[in-house]
Amino acid sequence: MADIKGILFDKDGTLVDFEATWFAIGDQMAMEAAGGDRIRANELMQAAGYDYASKGFVPDSVFAAGTNADIVELWYPDADDADRLSHVRHFDRITAEQGALQAVALPGCIETISTLHRSGLRLGVCTNDSTSGAEKTLAALGIAQMFDAAYGYDAVANPKPAPDTITAFLDLTGLKASEIAVVGDNRHDLVMARAGGAGLAVGVLSGTGTRETLAPIADVILDSIADLPGYLTGRA
Incomplete structure (x- = not known):
C-alpha cells in the first residue's frame, strides 16, 4: 500500500447496502411529496431513478447519485427558493435520522475498514447525503472513530462530481492527491477522482453502478471494498 496513504469512500452502495437501506426511506419521502x-408517489420514485420492473435504482440517477437538493428540484419544480430550502432541510433531517437507523452495512464493510485503519491509512467519507447523515450512519455502524472526516454535499461549495471534497481531505490530512484513492459505486465518484487528480479511482459493484457504467473511467473494478486490502497490498 506504499503509494496510497489515504482513501475517500462513497457511502451508499460502497459502505452501506443501497437497496436495503434507502428504498423505504425514498418511498416515505415520495409519499410525502x-x-x-x-x-403519484410511484411516479416520483420512477422520475428519481427507481425501476419498479427490476426493483432497483438506476445507476447515476438522482436517487443513486444526487443530493436532497436535486430531489427537491425534481419533485417540487414550482417551489420558490424559500420553500425549496425548507423542503431540502426537511429531507436532510429524514435521511440523516432514518438513514442511520436503517443503515445496513455491506458484507465485509466493518472488517475491511478496520483492516485499512490498522494499516495506517487515512480514511474519509464523501457522500451526496448530508454531512449529518454521513456522521450518524458511521456512528450507527460503529466505525466513525476510524475516519478522519465525513463530507456531505453540504460540507463543500460543490458536491460530487466536483473535486472540492478531495481538496478538503488533502488539506486535512496533508496528503497529495496522487497518494489517495477514491472508491465508489457510481460514475460521479470516479469523475470526482479524475477531476481531483486522485492516484487511484476504484469502482465497486456493490451498489447501483455496473461494470459497463464504471469501466470507462475506473482504474480498477472490484466486487466490493472487501477486495480492497488485497488489491492495495498487491500494488505495493
Whole structure:
C-alpha cells in the first residue's frame, strides 16, 4: 500500500447496502411529496431513478447519485427558493435520522475498514447525503472513530462530481492527491477522482453502478471494498 496513504469512500452502495437501506426511506419521502397519493408517489420514485420492473435504482440517477437538493428540484419544480430550502432541510433531517437507523452495512464493510485503519491509512467519507447523515450512519455502524472526516454535499461549495471534497481531505490530512484513492459505486465518484487528480479511482459493484457504467473511467473494478486490502497490498 506504499503509494496510497489515504482513501475517500462513497457511502451508499460502497459502505452501506443501497437497496436495503434507502428504498423505504425514498418511498416515505415520495409519499410525502405526493400528498399521500400512491400512484403519484410511484411516479416520483420512477422520475428519481427507481425501476419498479427490476426493483432497483438506476445507476447515476438522482436517487443513486444526487443530493436532497436535486430531489427537491425534481419533485417540487414550482417551489420558490424559500420553500425549496425548507423542503431540502426537511429531507436532510429524514435521511440523516432514518438513514442511520436503517443503515445496513455491506458484507465485509466493518472488517475491511478496520483492516485499512490498522494499516495506517487515512480514511474519509464523501457522500451526496448530508454531512449529518454521513456522521450518524458511521456512528450507527460503529466505525466513525476510524475516519478522519465525513463530507456531505453540504460540507463543500460543490458536491460530487466536483473535486472540492478531495481538496478538503488533502488539506486535512496533508496528503497529495496522487497518494489517495477514491472508491465508489457510481460514475460521479470516479469523475470526482479524475477531476481531483486522485492516484487511484476504484469502482465497486456493490451498489447501483455496473461494470459497463464504471469501466470507462475506473482504474480498477472490484466486487466490493472487501477486495480492497488485497488489491492495495498487491500494488505495493
